[in-house]
Amino acid sequence: MKHLNKLVALLMLLGLSSQAQDSNNKWAIGFGANAVDGARVSAASSVHNQFSQFFDARNYWNVIPSVSYVNVSRYVGDNFSFGVTGSVNKISKFVEDRMVDPTTNTSVYNVVNPGDLTYYAFDANIKYSFMSLIKSKIIDPSAQFGGGYTWFGDASAGTLNGGLGLTFWFTENVGLSLQSTYKHSFEDVRNPSVNVASHMQHFAGLVFKFGAKDTDNDGIYDREDTCPEVAGLKQFNGCPDTDSDGIEDSKDSCPQEAGLAELNGCPDQDGDGIADKDDACIDVAGLKALGGCPDADGDGVTDKSDKCPEVKGPKDNAGCPWPDRDGDSVLDKDDKCPDTKGTVANNGCPEVTDEVMKKLNDYAKTILFETGKASFEKQTYAVLQSITTILKEYPESKFLLEGHTDSDGKDDANLKLSKERAAAVKNYLVENGINGSRLTSEGFGETKPVASNKTKAGKAENRRVEVKLVK
Structure with missing residues (x-):
């Protein structure tokens, strides 16, 4: 159990490296001065005594005035790094085994000069940085554990090492490193002339991280x-x-x-919420549905394309309302007779009434043909012109022209004559401006008499042309 206190000290100091490499700067190099504690800590008999004079550099620390250590380490991941350290020193102060003063019954620590022994050490360790845990970019506490080999003059021994460190990073890559390491040699005799006793080693110096790549600078x-x-x-x-x-x-x-x-x-130059690259009117606030262009009258036609920007109108008419020239409540676009007032039921065209049909047939009854022919008598032309005028008032209406004869003569001849006379009326009307698609003609000969063919007056009534409305 005599090594118990030493092991307690070892566990308490187990710890940290001062280098805080990372996945970018994987390499670090440090150098500076080291101090070998003349083993006051390791020679003490109690925990209290071990740390009571920890920083008594004047009585226990050995230091040489030059760069006396170099450390190289590499980051291996998850805040861990592996490093090696080489150090050199001169041992002129060392605590040998404690003695008991019989007069006071207390421990006495005898500090001796073993002869300015040359000190060399080569150590390897695993280090862990707590910098990310404390979320600091400047203060970097660390811990290390490892082992090495130490020479005291002609004596040498392997040691088990553990320590704590603290680095203050001036920049991302340059810092001041402070570290204390306990080196346990498992030697029972504390005689630096013949063996390497357990001791403390302190380090202070600069550390530089490097190795990161920044291709684009x-x-x-x-x-x-x-x-x-x-x-x-x-x-x-x-x-x-x-x-x-x-x-x-x-x-x-x-x-x-x-x-x-x-x-x-x-x-968005005009501030309408539509990016300029998608805005057809980048200087004027507009509507998204219209590609960013305005629509003052709200008719769905952009102002720049609207021929009536202040009045609502359909897109088909360039944003203008459809006209109704004849005022019959049927828009010109739907009005088959846009210049003639008509009715909605007849697509804007006037409707042919019974009175009109009576008038047409009254005129038709007075159409006179030369005897046995389909040519008109001279006085008939005025009648035909009157019929033409009436038909022009109803440009969308269609009519059937029927030819009829009396019973004189042969039936076939009468039928042929009636067809020719009805056709003659149609041809006249077409030649005078009536669309031929509106007219059809048919002859019925003597088959549809309206009066008796036994009298001269009856035969005159049966020789006729009738006009009928086609619905």
Whole structure:
């Protein structure tokens, strides 16, 4: 159990390296001065005594005025790094085994000069940084555990090492390192001339991290740089923001023009919420549905395309209301007789009434043909012109012209004559401006008499042309 206190001290000091490498700067090199504690700590008989004179450098520490240690380490992951340290010193102060003063019955520690022994040590350790746990960028507490080999003059021995350290980082890569390491040699006799006793070694110096790669020289290491080939900004993980609008280029629909976040980085000159690249009217606030162009009258036709921008109208008529020239409540676009007042039921055209039909047939009864022929008598032309005038008032109406004869003569001849006379009337009307598609003609010979063929007056009534409305 005589090594119990030493093991307690070892466990308490088990610990940390002062180098805080990371996945970017995997390598670190440190150098400075070391001090070998003349074993006051390791020679003490109690925990209290072990630490009561821990910093008594004047009586127990051995220091040489030069760079006396070098450390090289490499980050291996998860805050751990592996390092090796070489150090040199001169031992002129050392505590040999304690003695008991018989007069006071207390422990006495005899500090001797073993002869300015040359001290060499080569140590390897595993180090762990707590810097990420305390979330600091400056203060870096650390712990280490490992082993090494130490020479006291001609004596040498392997040691089991554990220690604590603290580094203050002036910059990301340069820091001041402070460290204390307990080296346990498992030697029972404390005679530096013949063996290597357990002792403390302290280190103070500068440490430099290096090894990170920054291809685009933007200050962001390649391992953390989403765009390692292009210089960028830290807030965008190394990716650029060419137009400096706070939106990285990869998410910016307009990377060369400063814009708004809500428009994916594109500008909106007229402030209508439509990006200029999608706005057909970038200088005037408009509607999204109309490509960013205004519509003053709200008819769905942009002002620049609206021939009547202050009056609502359909798109088919360039934003203007449809006219109704004849005022019959049927728009010209739907009015088959746009210049003649008609009825809605007849698509804007006037309807042929019974009175009109009676008038037409009154005229038709007075159409006279030369005897046995389909040619008109001279006085009939005025009647035909009157019929033409009436038909022009109903340009969408269609009519059937029927020819009839009396019973004189042969039936076939009468039928043929009736057809020719009805056709003659049709041809006249067409030649005088009536659309032929509106007219049909038919002859019925003597088959449809309206009076007796036994009298001269009856035969005259049966020789006729009738006009009928086709519905």
